[in-house]
Amino acid sequence: MSEQSGTKAVCWLCPHRCHLADGQTGFCRARQNKGGIIRSLNYGLLTSAALDPIEKKPLYHFHPGSHILSLGSFGCNLRCPFCQNYTISQAGFDGFAGQRLPLDRVTPKEIVAAAQRLEETSGNIGVAFTYNEPLVGYEFVYDTARLLKEVGLATVLVTNGQIEKDSWLHLLPYIDAVNIDLKGFTQSFYDWIGGDLKTTKAAIEMAAEDGVHVEVTTLVIPGKNDSAAEMAAEAEWLANISAELPLHLSRYFPRYQVDIPMTPVETLQNLRHVAEARLRFVHFGNI
Secondary structure, three states: OEEEEOOEEEEOOOOOOOEEOOOOEOOOOOEEEEOOEEEEOOOOEEOEEEEEEHHHOOOOOOOOOOEEEEEEOOOOOOOOOOOOOHHHHOOEOOEEOOEOOOOEEOOHHHHHHHHHHHHHHHOEEEEEEOOOOHHHHHHHHHHHHHHHHHOOOEEEEEEOOOOOHHHHHHHHHHOOEEEEEOOOOOHHHHHHHOOOHHHHHHHHHHHHHOOOEEEEEEEEOOOOOOOHHHHHHHHHHHHHHOOOOOEEEEEOOOEOOEOOOOOOHHHHHHHHHHHOOOOOOEEEEOO
């Protein structure tokens, strides 16, 4: 996932393909060139941990009614100005806006052991990597997912899908379920948040083709991605993968750098009607 020239290196993990001088940190704030090699800054570092209902991911069609150990770190390779978890997603190793993060250091084996204990006491089904963008901590996710697979526990990702093909295909055999944020269905929307629509679409397609359980979430923002035409195009595209693929339409609330008024419920209702013309399962979120 890196290519070096002298002490310079390129991170090939996501479409940003950051060209980094020695000691420089990438766009995601979680990966750094150390001596010509791209290293993860957040390996084994947790900012968040909780035993969540699986529906909170949201995953409505993967072991419904169960709970899953949910972990977050720091960093993200998007710049969504409406992010709900911006204090960790937009943070680096040194914290956010001058505030240090509360970090706990763990190993993959310790995570698996904790997941097994919770399986016995609370019916835990595995580990979900969530809260920030988990794929910027690719190595830790990969190492932990392999161990979870060995003991029969599930690995879940809640991700923006901004990952290059080879790295994604290398990880998918160890992933049981994903909820991928399809932020919008135009490149102009992805330009606003610093990402690439084609990459997320490819991640959804590859996960589905690999037999991973896939659900998709779109946060509906007034005036940005709430047109019926855009939703019809999104639903049409998803249905070509599978009409059974669940879509979650989530209600936006003002957060972080965006003060657009919250999404009217009637907008979500109208868009669900549009999406249901092609998709069997269309759910609401944040209502």
